[in-house]
Amino acid sequence: MSSTLIVQLDMERFCEEAGIPATYVIEIVEHGIIEPQGRTPDVWRFDDYELAIAQRATKLHNDLEMEWEGVALALDLIEEVQQLRAENQRLKQQLGRFVGDL
Numbered sequence: 093m094s095s096t097l098i099v100q101l102d103m104e105r106f107c108e109e110a111g112i113p114a115t116y117v118i119e120i121v122e123h124g125i126i127e128p129q130g131r132t133p134d135v136w137r138f139d140d141y142e143l144a145i146a147q148r149a150t151k152l153h154n155d156l157e158m159e160w161e162g163v164a165l166a167l168d169l170i171e172e173v174q175q176l177r178a179e180n181q182r183l184k185q186q187l188g189r190f191v192g193d194l
Contacts, residue, residue: 100129100137110146116153117146123160125149125167 107114118133120126126145128136138146145167152163 099140101139101143103133103136103138106136106138106143106146110143110150112146112150116150119160120146120149120163123164125160125164 101109103114103117107117110117114133121128121136126138126142126149128138128142130136149160149163149167152158152166153160158166
C-alpha cells in the first residue's frame with residue numbers, strides 16, 4: 093500500500109517558499125491562476141502544485157513584464173500545448189503499433 097503525502101502551506105509559508113509577496117499571491121488567485129482552499133487569504137491553504145504554478149507565474153510577470161491577465165493566458169496556452177504534445181506522442185505510439193502489425 094502506498095500513500096501520497098500532500099503538503100499544504102498557509103499564506104505566510106507559501107510566500108516564503110515561493111519567494112513572492114502576499115500581494116502577488118492575491119493577484120495570482122484573483123486572476124484564477126491558482127485556486128487555494130479556503131475563502132479568505134488568512135485561511136487559504138496551498139499545495140505543492142500551486143507553489144510551482146505561482147513561481148512560474150511570477151517569473152513570467154517579472155521577466156517579461158506581463159500583466160497578470162497575460163500571465164494567466166500564457167499559462168493556459170502552455171498547459172494546452174503540453175496536453176497536445178502528450179496526446180500527439182500517445183497517438184504516434186498507437187500508430188507505430190498499428191503500422192508494425194501490417
